[in-house]
Amino acid sequence: MDSDLEHTPVLGWQQAVEWQYETARAILKQSLEVQRAGVDSWLNATKSVVPSESPQREQLRRLEWGYDIWEETLLNILIHLDDAISEEGIDLRQLQMICLHAMDDAFSEVASRPVFAEDMNDTLEEQLTEQRQLNQLRRDVLHALNLPTDRSLEEVGKWLLQMEARQKKIEEKLDAILEAADIEGEEQFKVIE
Structure with missing residues (x-):
């Protein structure tokens, strides 16, 4: 079939x-x-x-x-x-x-x-300008409400990274001091107390 x-x-x-x-x-x-x-x-x-x-x-x-x-x-x-x-x-x-x-x-x-390239350029420029204005308005509102802005958060983030780096340096110096003093184990805790 x-x-x-x-x-x-x-x-x-x-x-x-x-x-x-x-x-x-x-x-x-x-x-x-x-x-x-x-x-x-x-x-x-x-x-x-x-x-x-x-x-x-x-x-x-x-x-x-x-x-x-x-x-x-x-x-x-x-x-x-x-x-x-x-x-x-x-x-x-x-x-x-x-x-x-x-x-x-x-x-x-x-x-x-x-003309298409000019119009696209103008349109893109208008959109970027509006975006900048909206970002500024958002920052102003957050500032008026005493809330952090993206810039504030970036600054806090940088500060935290700096603090972490300083803490690491202090810990390294402390380790070097303890090692130089040849203190081990429990004795380290007694010195810190």
């Missing part, structure tokens, strides 16, 4: 799959065209109201640029979509790789722009 099941192809199945695929492709293309028209109309209307040298105008340019990259990414996926389709159906692993490569290309495009 053969373990491979044989299926007879359903008449019209291949045509139905092809029709669904072509319909989905056409709908996606039309959707992109409608979205592009909507974004362009919105940008044109907004640009007519926003002064040319305002920060909002720069944000509009970035928004338009971001949409262009997003649209290019989807078109790139559409172009390579045929690579994931075979007579057996859609190879989901191949489709996933197509999408990942398209998104990787888009991210590379975004990350290669100087």
Whole structure:
């Protein structure tokens, strides 16, 4: 008995799959065209109201640029979509790789722009500034409540380490004195008392 099941192809199945695929492709293309028209109309209307040298105008340019990259990414996926389709159906692993490569290309495009590096630098600087302010606020609150801060604990830790080192030196000197006096065992305790 053969373990491979044989299926007879359903008449019209291949045509139905092809029709669904072509319909989905056409709908996606039309959707992109409608979205592009909507974004362009919105940008044109907004640009007519926003002064040319305002920060909002720069944000509009970035928004338009971001949409262009997003649209290019989807078109790139559409172009390579045929690579994931075979007579057996859609190879989901191949489709996933197509999408990942398209998104990787888009991210590379975004990350290669100087404006991205500037924005990332500004964002990081803002976060570090906020973190410093929060740390200072935390220290101020702890100080007002007469509780130790991280700096206070560090100072106490350093002091304890110094005390431990001094104690060790004193013990070493004491051992040397006792050894020089040639006192052993119980006699050591009598001298200490």
